[in-house]
Amino acid sequence: MIVKKGRVDGARLLREELSRPGIVLVPGVFNALTALMAQSLGFKAVYVSGAAVTASMALPDLGLITMDEMVKTVKYITDAVDIPVIVDIDTGYGEALNVMRAVREFEAVGAAGVQLEDQVLPKKCGHLTGKALIPPDEMAKKIKAAVEARRNPDFVIIARTDAANVTGFEDAVQRAQLYLEAGADVIFPEALRTEDEFREFAKRVKAPLLANMTEFGVSPLIPAKKLEEFGYKFVIFPVTALRVAMYAIREVFKTILAEGTQVAWLDKMFTRKELYELIRYYDYEKLDREIAESVDRLIRDKKAVR
Ligand SMILES: C[C@](O)(C(=O)O)[C@H](CC(=O)O)C(=O)O
């Protein structure tokens, strides 16, 4: 029913994905509705993208979102879906102790894991220039803190290194190795520039790896099949849904401005029926009816006894 009796253990499900062969396609989502859409189509996990969530608030992805704001966003999502929810927690909202608190908070709202990156604040999209990194040992401390903080041993810690296009590919490999020793479960090498770099990184770092196929960045858009052959376990499409949605919104708004009506778009829309089915509108009405009927029965039975 729509009233959940308890949360699924998303971390456990994500661990199961980790132990299975094959790459997992993970779309980026920025609210509960987009997450629900992903689940309804059969995706096995979603990625709550910092870039997409901040953009949806009309903010740049510079680490301006607070932990509370992200926790709230994630709670809407975990309330709506049963598939694992991976959360982009940027730089962890501070230092080691802040990371510990963040892990506790995201675990408490049912996230399956978090992704933490080794940039200084203000952090940037990994595909932009002008990024700066924290020293590797500082990041290792944050990872250790995250590992210490999790209550559920299945909760997945994804360590992202932005080193490849700051201090170089070699440093990215070395940082990844240190981050694994500090307890990271998955490594996310950010902003690799060529297919060869993706292949080489997977040869050098023997751990579950996450590839970021974000559009208009520095990485080539490599199909999942090929990333799987290279040895990647996850591939995220972090901002794809937001970009496509914004494209569609712009076009329909232009039509309304020009034509004073949206009718040309009716066959390109998610219909009322489709929307209601996705959010289970009629199940809510049914639930409300059932509650009313059960109270009616209760009152009838009481009268019968008198
Ligand atoms: C993956 C990422 O961290 C995100 O927030 O989704 C971004 C995506 C993007 O800006 O395209 C990133 O830094 O790569």
Ligand SMILES: [Mg+2]
């Ligand atoms: Mg991000």
